[in-house]
Amino acid sequence: MRKVKIFVSEKIACLAGGLMLGLMSVVLLAAMPGSAMAADPSETVSRAVDEIIDILSDPELAGEENSEERYGRVVALVDKFLDFREISMRTMGPRWRDIDDAQRQTFIDLFKKYLERNYIDQVDEYSDEKVVVKNHEIREDRRGNRYARVMTDFVMKDQAVPINYRMREKDGRWLVYDVEIEGVSLVRNFRSQFEPYSFDELIQRLEEGLATGEDALADDDMDFSL
């Protein structure tokens, strides 16, 4: 009887000790800015949004002359937040299986550059919009991989645009693999655009687009011929 009691109290002590340690580590990790510890997906999103807004509203980084510095910082932040491998894979769709590792890496690097080039400049358009992180939903597949969808509202003057972030947990961090704006998935949108092209054409066109500047691709497709 006594033995059992000791055993029980030992267990409690162990538990309490573990709990304390756990709590301490959480506090420690939370105190470290931008640490890998991401307890929940909503938090990850709101932290990333806060950091981007900090960069954009930083008076020291404002203006044309600092645009490169600002760009670099946003890129660094976005790299931490997005999973470009996952994004590339889903954008390629079933074709992903048919290409080898070297080709995959080529595509990931190119597409990453392409997205950064075309989208990161746009954050400079930010004025006084607010991002409201509403809630999130976590689902698990039978292999135990965890997926989350974080619902946010991009609040402008008198209307809000719903933006959902789809995330996947990797090594305890939540990384974004798709963004849904008003029900339009960016990954699906690009997949539909990439579908008509073979892998080699795709690489070639992406490279051309990056080499000749932003508008080259857009203009390329405008022909009146039937």
Add this chain to the structure above:
Amino acid sequence: MFDQKGEKTEKSGGRPALWLAPLVLCFFLILPVALPAEEVVSEQDPATGREDFYDPWDEDPLDEDPLDEDPWDDDPWDDDPWAQNARDDKTLADPLEPLNRVFFTFNDRLYVWVLDPVARGYASTLPEDVRLCFRRFFRNLKAPVRVVNHLLQGRVRDSGTELARFTINTTVGIAGLTDPAADTFGIKQRDADLGQTLGIYGLGDGFYINWPLAGPSTLRDSVGAAGDSLVNPLSRLMAQDPRAGAAAYSGRTVNNVSLRLGEYERFTAAAFDPYIAVRDAYWQHRRSIIRDRGKEDSEVPALFSDADEVGP
């Protein structure tokens, strides 16, 4: 100056859609019979990494194909990547693509060369708050479309909500220039249109149509737009007095564009193939508002639902 330009724009834009409607309707009724349901390819891939494309939110309730024999298809925990790929094969039919592309280029040029400069000029003459008032005015004017369609969708409460909004905003809100229904009473606008209603009834998209001036649409949504025009005050005005109607339409277009300057240009500039990007975005958006209809807490007025929302 822009009135004239816009007039030309809207006149030819609204008209064909109207008198093509019977023709389009015929097509629409025949189409579901003529097009056999697409066969779902459910390949099994024994290779590793099956979970690669797994996406728990890729369930697509519209995908209720009776021919579909994939046992995992409606399973939200589906980790068969091919089930999703099969769904992806179901793209929006675009038999008119060459013609659509011509109209796309035409619309694009018109936007960039005419509408955008006009809207920029307009924006510099009127402060944003005034332009926001005008936008609200035009939105309020479209309330009958929403009231009717909520009703057609069997959402009586939403229909009543829109009716209440219309009543409040037209009176207290000074002809809809302000939005006291949302600002004071917390009743937010809920969009609904006939294209969406028909989609909820189970009608397919038909195929993609990029109208000159009117822009992206599908067969179903064009029929919907024609139907909606019966209860849309602006369209009624157009029918009775084309001149005034066209002026109102162009005024609305310029005003709304002035509040979204540069958005279109940025979207197309970031696209790999702008035509496909617009087509796909339109289709995805339409599908999402049909699919997610009723999933959101739309039957609860915003006044009460706000309390449930968990902040960051």
